Amino acid sequence: MAKIIVENLYKIFGAQPQQAIKLLKQGRDKEFILDKTNMAVGVNNANFAIEAGEIFVIMGLSGSGKSTIVRMLNRLVEPSAGNVIVDGQNVTQMDQDSLVKFRLQNMSMVFQSFALMPHLTVLENVAFGLNLAKTNKAKSRERAIQALEQVGLPGCWANYYPSELSGGMQQRVGLARALAVDPDILLMDEAFSALDPLIRTEMQDELLKLQEENQRTIVFISHDLDEALRIGDRIAIMEAGRVVQVGTPEDILQNPADDYVRAFFRGVDPTNVISAGDIARDTYPTIIKTKGGSLRAAHELLSSSERNHGYVLDARRRFLGMVTAGSIREALESGKSDKPIDQAYIQDVKTVNLNDSMQDILPIVASNSWPVPVVDENNVYKGVVSKNRFLRTLHRAKETTDEQTEEFTV
Ligand SMILES: Nc1ncnc2c1ncn2[C@@H]1O[C@H](COP(=O)(O)OP(=O)(O)O)[C@@H](O)[C@H]1O
Ligand SMILES: [Mg+2]
Incomplete structure (x- = not known):
């Protein structure tokens, strides 16, 4: 109550x-x-x-x-x-x-x-x-x-x-x-x-x-x-x-x-007020890496989704790495199909924190081609922020703050 x-x-x-x-x-x-x-x-x-x-x-x-x-x-x-x-x-x-x-x-x-x-x-x-x-x-x-x-x-x-x-x-x-x-x-x-x-x-x-x-x-x-x-x-x-x-x-x-x-x-x-957690969306496939988590299973999952990126988590949903359809295919082609999914991780994928402001994460969102993973203080995955989502939020928030009407000057 x-x-x-x-x-x-x-x-x-x-x-x-x-x-x-x-x-x-x-x-x-x-x-x-x-x-x-x-x-x-x-x-x-x-x-x-x-x-x-x-x-x-x-x-x-x-x-x-x-x-x-x-x-x-x-x-x-x-x-x-x-x-x-x-x-x-x-x-x-x-x-x-x-x-x-x-x-x-x-x-x-x-x-x-x-x-x-x-x-x-x-x-x-x-x-x-x-x-x-x-x-x-x-x-x-x-x-x-x-x-x-x-x-x-x-x-x-x-x-x-x-x-x-x-x-x-x-x-x-x-x-x-x-x-x-x-x-x-x-x-x-x-x-x-x-x-x-x-x-x-x-x-x-x-x-x-x-x-x-x-x-x-x-x-x-x-x-x-x-x-x-x-x-x-x-x-x-x-x-x-x-x-x-x-x-x-x-x-x-x-x-x-x-x-x-x-x-x-x-x-x-708005970029000072709105945080990564506010705009993160769980719209990309997540792959839980358990003992059996194989490249092939990940390949299936990504092929059946429309997305090109997948986010690999442990059983407690902590972020481990990111894979793409391409990185999985490469790993498969080099004969590693029985290998764990780690083989297919994209290097240097940075995470951002839930509480980081849009301003804080802008450089990371802007400089990567993939949606940036958002985690909490325990590294638990909360979703991603894509460029698209970032820009749309900015646009909407700006519309709200820019619309000016003389009679509402405070
Ligand atoms: N003791 C009072 N007697 C008559 N009107 C009052 C009294 N206290 C507040 N008001 C009126 O109530 C309204 C709200 O006042 P108040 O709560 O003090 O506003 P704020 O704290 O937001 O400036 C105002 O219109 C004020 O004139
Ligand atoms: Mg008062």
Whole structure:
């Protein structure tokens, strides 16, 4: 089951939310409702699920509803309708006591404005949530120092006050405070948006490193595409309160739901985002080399297929080599029909990794006449990328990013 499930979630700011929801269900939009009823649509019927351990980025222009949606996950904003389900528990139905406990133990939030308490030291700020949770003093101090170290702030900063720290360091404190209670969900609302570009990249790397050490479910709000692509496993795109598309960066880049989404992704170099694994296809014959795997059997297999290349794997589908109809025929003609298939391997066939970007594999795809085999980190065969497939993907992705319409400039 997904870690967080958002179901038919609405937020209307105004006097009669139910009336506004009715209008939304009749197909009216945010603008109409503001015009006619003076109510603001924050979120309009959001539905999505977030998996445990993923970094889920919510992206959209200012005012599209990102903060409202993330604050409804822990009910800092009370939903007007719908459900938020975390670990199978319906957050929208929790009473106040359970809610307070849930916020302290399961979800931490990091804010754009850092939201540190100016009269408390770095250490006291980080230990704040622990003290609320009634952890004993010594233990919470130890935990706070640990959390500071996790985010790259050594203990010598513990007794400084927030105002004595740079923005980047203050946000490290914000992050440490969130981590101190060891939550399995982190909510980050434009947490890095106020930082200088270099510091921002540094913090993104820090977050990815933390994630590698200890997989949390992270809901990360951003209005910045580069940031979303850099850290997001999946991205949700919001427009005027609606979630218009949810998918991996590659999905969205290759099949944008509409012009708004397309506009967001304009200018992204698709070869950086799409990986070999995304475009690999298992469309060529594979020959499993077992004890009996002979040249003759391979010859049969290739002759009965339309393809000129075959990929030889071991019993666990690890890549061993590539053969062609020609290389097999040659080996057969030189009287090696009883020899193992190794005799017919084409020399110097390079494999590429699942995670290599299209940009990484371009030189290899371009310089070989055969479809390039794609393997995972255990050398297990995942398919091939042919020149044809490479160019077709590029063409489609470029079409998506190049189509320009004046009115969608973001
Ligand atoms: N407390 C509030 N009262 C009235 N309207 C609000 C309030 N908070 C947010 N809104 C409105 O809800 C919409 C979504 O806002 P928000 O979630 O802050 O967007 P984002 O975080 O994407 O910039 C906006 O139109 C905003 O004006
Ligand atoms: Mg916001």
